[in-house]
Amino acid sequence: MIDQLVHSEMDLCEMLNMMKLAEQQYVVKSTQRDQASSPQVDNGDTAMTDDHQSDTASEYSTSSSQSTTVEFFGCAFLQAVQAQMDTFPDSGSQYLETIFAHREIFMSLPTAHPQCSRGFSDMAYTLEQQAWKEERAADNVAVAAFRHEAWSIAASLRDVSSQQLLQGNKTRPQSGSVCHMAPM
Secondary structure (H helix, E strand, O other), X not given: OHHHHHHHHHHHHHXXXXXXXXXXXXXXXXXXXXXXXXXXXXXXXXXXXXXXXXXXXXXXXXXXXXXXXXXXXXXXXXXXXXXXXXXXXXXXXXXXXXXXXXXXXXXXXXXXXXXXXXXXXXXXXXXXXXXXXXXXOOHHHHHHHHHHHHHHHHHHHHHHHHHHHHHOOOOOOOHHHOOXXXXX
16 A cells, blocks of 8 residues: 555656646547446447448447547646546545645646646546445545635636736736745
């Protein structure tokens, strides 16, 4: 267990070191998530028709072979978390680690996170859609936390945008918008 935690912390550190703080939108397209969550369909039983050249039979057989792509929204950190959500056995306290890690990244350059609110909302929706199991009982708390974080980010971005308009510049917000702790 400790070995796994150390490994995940090292992965997070490596990912944060590789990130570039720029105001770009990244979208990751993945078919792995769809293939894992979509039910398998037996084409032999479903496309029963007397007319073997009918439009519906040919459309059905071609559409089942095509895979749809899933778009993940948010910064690179949130997109990586979204891509791995199906592999977690339960959310446990991992959702808190995700929220706090993202807050640190967000505070470094808020304007680089215009889609992160949607990313957190999508993660909440993904958790809601998973089948309920007793070991995943904490997911309801994670859903509420992700939604709250999405609202907080949206409100913060609105405040940052209005501050920039008042100041007349597009630079990083003043340090007054960041919480500082007094030294002990």
